[in-house]
Each structure stands twice: as C-alpha cells, then as structure tokens.
Amino acid sequence: MKAKYFRNRVAAIFWNGDNNLQFKNLRYLPRWMVIAIDLFIAICSFYISFLIIDNLNSTFYKVLSLFQQGLFIVLVYLSSFFVFSTYSGLIRHSTFVDVFKIAIACTSTLLVVIAVNYSYYYLFDQKVFLMPFLFVNTTITFVALLSFRLLVKRMYSLVSQSKLESYNVLIVGVNDDSIALAEALSTSKNQNFNLAGFISFRKDHQRIKILGKPIIKYGSKFYDRIAPMKITGIIIAGSQLSITQKNELVDKALSNNLKIFNVPEITQWTDKEDVTSKIKEIQIEDLLERDSIHLDDSQISSYLKNRNVLITGGAGSIGSEIVRQVSTYKPDCILILDQAESPLYDLELELKEDFPEVHYEVILADVRCRERLQQVFEAHNISVVFHAAAYKHVPMIEKNPKEAVAVNILGTVNLADLSAQYNVDRFVMVSTDKAVNPTNVMGASKRAAEIYVQALQQKDNVTTKFITTRFGNVLGSNGSVIPYFKRQIENGGPVTVTHPDIIRFFMTIPEACQLVLQAGTMGNGGEIFVFDMGKPVRIMDLAERMIKLSGFKPYEDIDIKIIGLRPGEKLYEELLSDSSTTLPTHHKKIMIAKDKALDHQTVLIHVEEISNAAISENDVYIVSKIKQLVPEFISKNSVFELLDKKVNL
Known part of the structure; x- marks a missing residue:
C-alpha cells in the first residue's frame, strides 16, 4: 500500500501538479536534451573516476592538466554519441539495441583515447592518460548512461501505470488467439492488464497450466471459484464464441461486476502496435443476436x-x-x-x-x-x-x-x-x-x-x-x-x-x-x-x-x-x-x-x-x-391521422 501511495504521489506531483515540468505534455525527451544529459553524465563520470584513482595514491601524468584531460575525453564521448546515435531512440522504450549502442560508444571512446595515449608515448616517450583511470572511467560512464535510461523507463512506467486502471483478467478459451493474446500481455509495455488465467468450457483442461496460469472450467460454480482470485475483467479473444454464448457470458459477468473486453482475431494484429491497444471494452454492437454477413465480392x-x-x-x-x-x-x-x-x-x-x-x-x-x-x-x-x-x-x-x-x-x-x-x-x-x-x-x-x-x-x-x-x-x-x-x-x-x-x-x-x-x-x-x-x-x-x-x-x-x-x-x-x-x-x-x-x-x-x-x-x-x-400510408400518432379518418368515412 505504501508503494502504491508513493507511486500515485509521484504521478500527482510530476504529471498533474502545478509545476514547471508538466511531464504529461512532454511526449518524449528531445534529442538535444538526451545529448546534454549524456554529456553531463560523461563529465560527472570523469570527476568520479578521478576521485577513485586519486584516493588510491596514483600519480597522474602531467602532459595535460586535469581540465584538459577531462575536456579531451568528454569531446571524444560526444563524438561517439553522434557517430553511434545513442540519442536517437525514445528513452522510455530503450531496448537491447540501445544498450548495445551505449556499450559500443563507451568502448570506442576508450580505444580512441588509448590510441592517442600510446601514439603520444611512441612519439614523445611519455603517456598522457593513466591506464587504470581510463578503464575505471569507461566502466563508470557506461553504468551511469545505462542507469539514466533505466531510471527514465521506470519513471515513465510508474507514471503511466498510475494513470491507467489496472485489471486482473481471465482470457476466454484455450486456442491460438487466446494463447497469443496471453503471450502478448506478458511482454506488453502497458501493464494495465494482469493475466490471472484462462476460461475453458471443457473439463479436460482443468489440470493444465499455460504460461504458468491456471485454466478454470466455466460452469455453475465458476464465479465462486474465481472470487479468491480478485478477478476484475474477462477478455474475449477472436470469434470463438457464438452470439448466444457471448451474450450469456456477458450477462453473468456483468451481474458479478466484471468488466468485459474484446480483442480481434490474431490475423488482425500487426507487429507495429502494442496488442493492449487492440483490447477494447465490449460494445452493445458486439452483442446483437445476429450473424455477421460475409460476401463473395x-x-x-x-x-x-x-x-x-x-x-x-x-x-x-x-x-x-x-x-x-x-x-x-x-x-x-x-x-x-x-x-x-x-x-x-x-x-x-x-x-x-x-x-x-x-x-x-x-x-x-x-x-x-x-x-x-x-x-x-x-x-x-x-x-x-x-x-x-x-x-x-x-x-x-x-x-x-x-x-x-x-x-x-x-x-x-x-x-x-x-x-x-x-x-x-x-x-x-x-x-x-x-x-x-x-x-x-x-x-x-x-x-x-x-x-x-x-x-x-x-x-x-x-x-x-x-x-x-x-x-x-x-x-x-x-x-x-x-x-x-x-x-x-x-x-x-x-x-x-x-x-x-x-x-x-x-x-x-x-x-x-x-x-x-x-x-x-x-x-x-x-x-x-x-x-x-x-x-x-x-x-x-x-x-x-x-x-x-x-x-x-x-x-x-x-x-x-x-x-x-x-x-x-x-x-x-x-x-x-x-x-x-x-x-x-x-x-x-x-x-x-x-x-x-x-x-x-x-x-x-x-x-x-x-x-x-x-x-x-x-x-x-x-x-x-x-x-x-401510397394508399397503404396510414399515419400513426400524428396530426395527419385526420386524413385517414376522412377516407374511412
């Protein structure tokens, strides 16, 4: 409860509060801001690395001053950021590819600085940078850049979840559509649907688990059985139910205060969208007792x-x-x-x-x-x-x-x-x-x-x-x-x-x-x-x-x-x-x-x-x-009924 209260307070302050940040209006961090933050991280990492090595009583080379060394390394980092486009993706949706870009940028910076260091050594018989310092600095910079992205992802997730109503759901059926939906929910970026299990109309499914989730037989005691699970919603995937079955399920679910959701067949999904965007509350149009019309066009x-x-x-x-x-x-x-x-x-x-x-x-x-x-x-x-x-x-x-x-x-x-x-x-x-x-x-x-x-x-x-x-x-x-x-x-x-x-x-x-x-x-x-x-x-x-x-x-x-x-x-x-x-x-x-x-x-x-x-x-x-x-035109509930009375006379 405390964690949930803290999450909602953070959302209230940064999302809806009267503050200058107004994160709800900031759809993503601009590229210049990402570069600026990464550059600041590189500067801080240099200073932290210096403090660590300095406390080990190591002696830095005097070819360049500390400021000049820091400026050179930071400029190399900046060049690597541009070369490998570490700023190009949406931070809140960072993936392994983005982590790989950061690792390559940090490694490339290290190799460039080492190359400069040994080139100067072969030319002038002295080094510019202390090698232990370079390795420590690369490690700290990588960890700091990665932590920044993880922090942004986590904050965005907290704020987003606080704005979305969360549902503990069961998916109707045990077929390709249902299982595909369950897999999609388990990897979805939007965690407003928490999969609790599946609903089956067959007895032989009860002892099986799919994705670690139970399968519950739909019957007369169904709602008593799911009461301890605190289910708040049911998702119907595809067109596996007849109109009559769907209406019966919906009526009983509504009488038990459950939300009903629809999601189209798997053939209508695309890889470009989050499947949760396809999950919609069921509409009255979905429940009319009539079969859809399909034509040979x-x-x-x-x-x-x-x-x-x-x-x-x-x-x-x-x-x-x-x-x-x-x-x-x-x-x-x-x-x-x-x-x-x-x-x-x-x-x-x-x-x-x-x-x-x-x-x-x-x-x-x-x-x-x-x-x-x-x-x-x-x-x-x-x-x-x-x-x-x-x-x-x-x-x-x-x-x-x-x-x-x-x-x-x-x-x-x-x-x-x-x-x-x-x-x-x-x-x-x-x-x-x-x-x-x-x-x-x-x-x-x-x-x-x-x-x-x-x-x-x-x-x-x-x-x-x-x-x-x-x-x-x-x-x-x-x-x-x-x-x-x-x-x-x-x-x-x-x-x-x-x-x-x-x-x-x-x-x-x-x-x-x-x-x-x-x-x-x-x-x-x-x-x-x-x-x-x-x-x-x-x-x-x-x-x-x-x-x-x-x-x-x-x-x-x-x-x-x-x-x-x-x-x-x-x-x-x-x-x-x-x-x-x-x-x-x-x-x-x-x-x-x-x-x-x-x-x-x-x-x-x-x-x-x-x-x-x-x-x-x-x-x-x-x-x-x-x-x-139109002689069959007989007015009803109208001032023109008088005309029909005259005809009858």
Missing part, C-alpha cells in the same frame, strides 16, 4: 472496376461507407455528391490519405437542383449511381413534409430521369424498412420514390437497371439510437425510450453497404431487394444492457424513462408489405420483394400533383397527395 469487383460511379449523399453515414467500399474495387472515378459542405470536405481529406491511388471528384450539389445534376451527368460518363441522399429523421420530416417531397421524392425523380436519359447502366437506390406500410411521412416519401423508379423501369426505351435496396436501422449512423443512448448515459441519464415494447432491426453500416453493392450487381431491373436483418431487438432491453456495459445499474444509477411514441413512429418495422411476396437469390441474406409496378404515366401524374402541392404551405394537403400515391 468477386462479382462486385468485376462490375465496378474501371467505371465512373456516382454516389449521392456521399458524405452521410451510409453514403460515405459506400464510397469507402467502392474505393477498394479500383473504379476509374468516384463522384461524391452531397450538399453538406463540412462533412464532404472532411471525407475528401480522409480519402486522400486512405486511398491516394483512387481518383475522386467531390461535388457540392443538391439533388433538388435538376440543372446542377444535369451538368454532372453531361460532364462524366457515369456507369453506376448509388443514390443514398435522403432526409431520414422521422419526427423532423413529420413536421416538414414539404422537404421530404423536395429531397426524398423529387430528388429521386431528378436522378432517376437523368440516369435513364444518359443511359446509366445501373441505378441503385437506398431505401428503408419504414417504406413498408408507412406510418410517417418519411417512410411514405421513400415508398413514393420506390414506386417511381419501379414505374420508370417499365417505360419503353429505358435501358437503365433500376434497383431498390431496403433495410432497417444501421448501427452508429447519424441520429441512430445507440449513439443517442451513449450520450445520455455519459451525461448521467435518464435514458429515454419511447415505448416499453418497441422493437427494431439493426445492421452495421459496413454490412448494409456490402449488401447494397451486392444487390446492385445482382439486379436485372425493377427489383426491390430486402435484407435479412436477423432478430429484432427490443429497445428497452438495448437500453438496459448499454447501462450495464457502462458499469451502472439500470433504474438505480441510470434511470430509464418512457416518453411516448414520437409522431409517425410505430412499435415495429417491416421489410415486406402485406401484398408483397419474396423470391430467394443466390445469397441467403438477400431476398426480392415482388411489389407490383405501376404504370409510369399514372405515377408521373401523382408525382406532379405532389410537387404542385409542395409549393403551398399546407402540410395536410401535401400529405393527402402522398397518400393518394
């Missing part, structure tokens, strides 16, 4: 290679990920179109760094402006359009139906018409499960867009393949529930849920975009592809688990409040309408919804009426026109 690659690809909404969460994924397939040019200036600029900087070999055209434009879009199509021979630009926040669009018409409907009409006019090969629209039996303006506007591109496909002389992709909520997208809950938890709560029984489908952004690319290559035109989203997630359960994963107790440390359904919100989302049937594809995660396409002229009349209505400021009138095109 050879078809995507052959299709996108050497083509010009236009991606609208390219700075958004979905659009930007489509940009990143398309970048890996060596297109001739990627046109990134968005009206959000700052996110578009940030994405451009990111892409220049991550994909310097790919040619990008960053276009600041709005899908509502048909003339601007036409300039883009005229200037580039576009082969593929991924249309991800849309307004998507349900409560916001419910209050502003005019904007939903302008962007989600007419913006799609503009792009689809131009794609057909300029003979674009494929037009892939990103839609949403909220378009199925919509209960809000946002979902209805996306359904209207689906209807239009399907109808346009039926028009004579249209060669473009119009393809719609439909999926649910994506994890981590702008405005999604998980980042929103995280902010509420960080602020101390409460976490707000609209209804205790509300459920949603979830998918990661990369997986959703992979499926968009895959579906885009599969379609023959006119299809609506729906994705297997796995099991739906109860949002109340999601909130409770996120609170637990953050180290708090639901309803005690962080409260959960029911605030009521938002305008246009429904308890569950669907991927298929009542009138739809599905057909399988060669990918088990992708299905085709068979919605009957309407005549293009009929749809065009509806779109024109919606467009004319949007010129007015009458939201009810605008929504009434959308309902005529």
